[in-house]
Amino acid sequence: MNIVVCxxxxxxxxxxxxxxxxxxxxxxxxDEVPAVINPLDRNAIEQAVALRAAGPGTVTxxxxxxxxxxxxxxxxxxxxxxxxxxxxxxxFAGADSLATARCLAAAIRRLGDVDLVCCGSYxxxxxxxxxxxxxxxxxxxxxLTHVTALSLQGGTLRARCATEGGETVYECELPALVTFDxxxxxxxxxxxxxxxxxxxxxxxxxxxxxxxxxxxxxxLGGSPTQMLNIFTPPAARKGEMLEGxxxxxxxxxxxxxxxxxxxx
Amino acid sequence: MDFDLPREVRLVRRAVRxxxxxxxxxxxxQMEQRDEFPATLARSLGDxxxxxxxxxxxxxxxxxxHLARTVAVEEVSRVSAAVGISLQVHHMATAALxxxxxxxxxxxxxxxxxxxxxxxxxxxxxxxxxxxxLGMTSTARAVGDGYVLNGRKCFITNCHLSxxxxxxxxxxxxxxxxSAFIVEKGTPGFAAGRHEHKLGLRGADTGELVFRDxxxxxxxLLGNEGDGMTxxxxxxGEGGRPGMAATSLGILQACYDESVRFAKxxxxxxxxxxxxxxIQWGVAEIFAELQASRWLCYHASWLKDSGRDCGVESTLxxxxxxEAAVNAAKKAVExxxxxxxxxxxxxxxxxxxxxxxxxxxGTTEIGKLVVARAALA
Numbered sequence: 001m002n003i004v005v006c007x008x009x010x011x012x013x014x015x016x017x018x019x020x021x022x023x024x025x026x027x028x029x030x031d032e033v034p035a036v037i038n039p040l041d042r043n044a045i046e047q048a049v050a051l052r053a054a055g056p057g058t059v060t061x062x063x064x065x066x067x068x069x070x071x072x073x074x075x076x077x078x079x080x081x082x083x084x085x086x087x088x089x090x091x092f093a094g095a096d097s098l099a100t101a102r103c104l105a106a107a108i109r110r111l112g113d114v115d116l117v118c119c120g121s122y123x124x125x126x127x128x129x130x131x132x133x134x135x136x137x138x139x140x141x142x143x144l145t146h147v148t149a150l151s152l153q154g155g156t157l158r159a160r161c162a163t164e165g166g167e168t169v170y171e172c173e174l175p176a177l178v179t180f181d182x183x184x185x186x187x188x189x190x191x192x193x194x195x196x197x198x199x200x201x202x203x204x205x206x207x208x209x210x211x212x213x214x215x216x217x218x219x220l221g222g223s224p225t226q227m228l229n230i231f232t233p234p235a236a237r238k239g240e241m242l243e244g245x246x247x248x249x250x251x252x253x254x255x256x257x258x259x260x261x262x263x264x
Numbered sequence: 265m266d267f268d269l270p271r272e273v274r275l276v277r278r279a280v281r282x283x284x285x286x287x288x289x290x291x292x293x294q295m296e297q298r299d300e301f302p303a304t305l306a307r308s309l310g311d312x313x314x315x316x317x318x319x320x321x322x323x324x325x326x327x328x329x330h331l332a333r334t335v336a337v338e339e340v341s342r343v344s345a346a347v348g349i350s351l352q353v354h355h356m357a358t359a360a361l362x363x364x365x366x367x368x369x370x371x372x373x374x375x376x377x378x379x380x381x382x383x384x385x386x387x388x389x390x391x392x393x394x395x396x397x398l399g400m401t402s403t404a405r406a407v408g409d410g411y412v413l414n415g416r417k418c419f420i421t422n423c424h425l426s427x428x429x430x431x432x433x434x435x436x437x438x439x440x441x442x443s444a445f446i447v448e449k450g451t452p453g454f455a456a457g458r459h460e461h462k463l464g465l466r467g468a469d470t471g472e473l474v475f476r477d478x479x480x481x482x483x484x485l486l487g488n489e490g491d492g493m494t495x496x497x498x499x500x501g502e503g504g505r506p507g508m509a510a511t512s513l514g515i516l517q518a519c520y521d522e523s524v525r526f527a528k529x530x531x532x533x534x535x536x537x538x539x540x541x542x543i544q545w546g547v548a549e550i551f552a553e554l555q556a557s558r559w560l561c562y563h564a565s566w567l568k569d570s571g572r573d574c575g576v577e578s579t580l581x582x583x584x585x586x587e588a589a590v591n592a593a594k595k596a597v598e599x600x601x602x603x604x605x606x607x608x609x610x611x612x613x614x615x616x617x618x619x620x621x622x623x624x625x626g627t628t629e630i631g632k633l634v635v636a637r638a639a640l641a
Binding site: 191 | 271275282286312313316321326327328332
């Protein structure tokens with residue numbers, strides 16, 4: 001079974017206090033906070049490596065990111081992935097979720113013979129949840145999102161998917177794409193022998209030309225989303241103290257919340 | 265000049281930190297209370313692969329090197345210096361076996377040690393002292409197909425946890441009259457004795473080993489007869505001292521982390537005490553010691569990985585960092601005020617742990633002898 005995991009480096013959540021927006025470009029200044037593997041992508045790696053252990057096949061991890069992402073790809077190799085590809089090109093800069101999905105889908109097509117694509121349900125920085133389903137659409141394969149449990153019998157996936165207020169169990173044929181929530185597993189820690197293997201395996205870099213994508217399909221030019229502005233909303237919350245007896249305060253609170261007492 | 269750690273060492277730091285936070289941290293309180301090394305931890309360390317950091321892949325290791333080993337011991341010690349010393353002493357044994365063992369000895373002992381079937385140890389110190397090697401009284405008398413060992417080793421880390429110990433005894437007189445042996449648990453005449461209870465590093469197994477007419481086959485001689493002094497000096501100088509330096513470095517890092525956290529949380533005069541100059545100076549002193557110590561440790565390990573002589577630098581690192589950790593721990597306790605004396609705060613443990621690291625692997629005074637000899641040469 002050949003599995004591809006899509007991985008995104010995100011700013012280390014433990015250092016978010018140091019994150020800043022560049023006032024000129026309106027983008028996150030990522031160079032000031034070290035990157036880590038997007039936490040849900042670690043769940044995707046774990047699931048892929050565990051599934052591969054059940055039979056022959058490979059796990060390939062891919063990422064569209066700047067060159068520095070080789071570090072997170074190496075960590076993914078150390079966690080048990082077999083091969084790593086970095087999709088990196090100056091032309092990719094400014095990509096929205098669709099242009100990103102286009103790159104990742106092109107890379108998966110080029111890898112060929114892929115049974116399952118695994119992604120995190122969302123990235124901790126962008127949190128759009130769009131890239132996974134967009135890749136599936138571009139590859140014309142089914143996708144299951146927010147998966148919290150997965151099993152595989154023959155060529156059929158059975159997945160429990162979190163929904164608002166409940167869960168739904170789906171079955172689907174391979175090839176397919178799955179995005180994972182954190183409840184699905186506990187990601188493994190990279191082992192020392194894994195790190196040794198990662199160092200010798202190395203990372204292959206593909207550019208837009210390698211993927212057969214034109215400038216109009218990638219980066220800012222290939223992105224229908226145009227960001228006009230980004231800003232930190234003013235913190236306008238302020239507290240208000242209610243006075244009186246408990247019943248008076250409760251009544252005042254209900255009135256302020258715009259609630260109406262139900263007829264009893 | 266490149267001050268960045270190599271990628272593989274950065275990955276080692278990330279992985280070991282994750283392991284230490286998830287697996288070691290929940291065991292610390294139990295180790296403090298029971299003063300026992302947790303039964304399952306050797307296997308967990310083996311699964312992570314840190315037991316084989318300085319062992320070649322063909323014998324089950326990852327051979328990521330001594331800088332990686334230093335960072336791993338530092339990261340474990342940041343959470344538990346007791347586990348840190350256990351790990352670093354284990355590495356002393358695997359390094360000695362890897363460097364001086366025959367192919368058969370390496371094949372027999374190293375894979376099990378890398379898996380964590382048991383932890384390794386090097387038993388050198390005797391009641392007469394650790395640094396006075398020529399003053400040792402343990403003997404190994406040649407008989408037929410082997411040797412008969414008699415004597416007692418003390419303050420031995422991992423001594424009850426090891427299935428096979430590396431030890432030294434006198435086979436003659438003078439520097440060439442010491443030989444090294446591998447002695448397996450269960451060998452008649454060999455037993456682990458009393459379990460020591462220490463001021464700090466509680467949970468690290470420390471005790472004595474006793475040899476009474478213990479017959480060791482010739483194939484368990486490590487290196488050649490008379491190589492014991494070389495093996496012991498190299499194992500202590502290039503393994504034990506940088507290992508204790510790394511253990512102390514982890515304590516120093518924890519002192520810094522705990523002090524910064526407390527200084528930002530604790531309020532006095534209506535503001536966090538981090539805004540008081542008296543506290544700022546203390547944090548700055550700990551930070552300076554941390555930075556200086558870190559580079560001393562990494563430099564010594566880098567020399568070792570480069571195949572260069574690192575004996576003096578390793579001793580310098582051990583001498584400096586273990587003292588720096590005591591100073592930092594004292595400062596950290598002071599920053600915590602009355603809380604620093606309370607058992608529920610980590611800094612009291614860090615202070616006790618730092619004190620034990622000063623004598624382990626050679627006292628500061630022995631370190632000064634070695635460093636002075638090089639400085640005055």
